[in-house]
Amino acid sequence: EESQAATVLSLFPQLKSLELKDLPHLSGFCSNSQNKVIEFPFLKSMTIYNCPILEGFICRYTSEGNQRISSHGDLFDNKVAFPSLEEMSVSYLSKMKMLWRNPLPANSFPKLQELRVERCDKLLTIFPSNMVTTFQRLHRLTIKTCGSLQQVFEIMHEEKKPALPPTTQLKKLHIVGLPKLKYIWKNDPRVIFSFKNICSISVFDCPSLKNVFPASIAQDLPQLGYLDIFHCGVEEIVSKLEEGSDWEATVNFKFDRLCTLTLSNLPKLKCFYPGKHIAKWPMLNMLEVVECGKMKIF
Numbered sequence: 590e591e592s593q594a595a596t597v598l599s600l601f602p603q604l605k606s607l608e609l610k611d612l613p614h615l616s617g618f619c620s621n622s623q624n625k626v627i628e629f630p631f632l633k634s635m636t637i638y639n640c641p642i643l644e645g646f647i648c649r650y651t652s653e654g655n656q657r658i659s660s661h662g663d664l665f666d667n668k669v670a671f672p673s674l675e676e677m678s679v680s681y682l683s684k685m686k687m688l689w690r691n692p693l694p695a696n697s698f699p700k701l702q703e704l705r706v707e708r709c710d711k712l713l714t715i716f717p718s719n720m721v722t723t724f725q726r727l728h729r730l731t732i733k734t735c736g737s738l739q740q741v742f743e744i745m746h747e748e749k750k751p752a753l754p755p756t757t758q759l760k761k762l763h764i765v766g767l768p769k770l771k772y773i774w775k776n777d778p779r780v781i782f783s784f785k786n787i788c789s790i791s792v793f794d795c796p797s798l799k800n801v802f803p804a805s806i807a808q809d810l811p812q813l814g815y816l817d818i819f820h821c822g823v824e825e826i827v828s829k830l831e832e833g834s835d836w837e838a839t840v841n842f843k844f845d846r847l848c849t850l851t852l853s854n855l856p857k858l859k860c861f862y863p864g865k866h867i868a869k870w871p872m873l874n875m876l877e878v879v880e881c882g883k884m885k886i887f
Contacts, residue, residue, distance in 0.1 A: 596624070596626060600619065600628070602630055605632060605634070606632070607635045607636070608635075609638070610637075613640075615642065617643065617645055617646065619648070621648070621649050627670070628672065629669075630673065631673050633673055633675045634676045635671070637682065639681040640681070642684060646664055647666065647669045649666070649668060661686070663687045664685050665689040667693055667694060670693075670697040671698055674701055675700050675702045676702065677701060677704050678704075678706075678707075681707070683710060685709050686713060688706070688715065689720065691719050701727055703729045704729070705733075707733040708734050711737055712738050713739055714740050714743050715740075715741045721742060721757065722782070726758050727757065728758055729760065730759060730762050733764075733765045738767050741764070743776075760786055761790075762790045763789075766793065766794045767798075768794075768797060773801060773802075776803070785812065790813065791819075795820075795821045798822055800823055801827070807826075808841065810847075811843075812846055813844055814849070815847075815849045817851040818855060819854055819855075820853070820855075823857065824859055825858070827861060827862040829862075829863045840865065840867075841866070841868075842862070842868040847873055851877045853878075854880045855880070857883060859884060859885065
């Protein structure tokens with residue numbers, strides 16, 4: 590405990606809410622020339638809006654204090670921790686390439702429940718590989734109008750597979766206006782993570798997106814009640830099985846709570862799933878399929 594205290598510096602111990610808005614000259618919130626983790630112990634809400642030259646939340650300097658260490662476009666690095674943060678909104682940050690990078694301090698973002706990211710045009714991914722478990726308590730994720738974003742959840746198959754896959758608490762996923770988005774889930778999470786608590790998914794204006802779910806995600810969505818896909822480049826809702834899988838096997842999809850399914854303005858959509866499958870929708874009471882000219886079979 591003493592060694593941990595020696596490496597952690599607590600700032601603003603009573604601060605619960607932080608807003609940084611319309612600060613054209615802000616390059617960082619505070620500076621750090623020591624090899625310590627700066628902790629904001631009771632901060633619960635943070636908003637960063639329109640800080641165009643912000644390079645990193647912490648400005649890190651060499652031990653001599655005379656030269657700044659580049660943040661490489663990472664907003665949060667392994668020298669800052671937010672053990673109590675529950676809500677965060679980040680928007681109009683033109684220099685940010687990554688929100689965070691592995692490894693983060695063990696006590697950083699464990700309570701984050703709501704994340705909103707908007708108009709961050711150099712951002713490439715939301716959750717890099719090996720970071721999903723850090724944000725297991727996240728309930729709501731909103732991503733809007735990030736011109737370079739290519740993926741939301743980056744999942745690498747070399748990640749260590751736990752005996753019991755952790756289940757994220759994500760319930761609502763809202764994605765709008767991402768012209769270069771290729772994947773919501775890059776690669777099939779398989780036995781690495783579970784997203785079975787998702788209740789609502791809406792995806793609008795993502796012309797580069799080819800599908801919405803990997804097969805393993807779509808087979809394990811017992812809470813999904815609302816799915817709305819509008820004006821996207823999707824060719825199928827659920828992607829085909831990966832190479833090496835039994836392509837001829839019939840895949841079962843059971844959406845026990847799905848009551849609303851809207852597929853609108855999807856000119857490339859051909860099918861729900863491009864293989865043999867059985868789909869059950871016992872609670873479905875509204876199905877809307879509009880301007881999906883290539884769709885031949887559901």
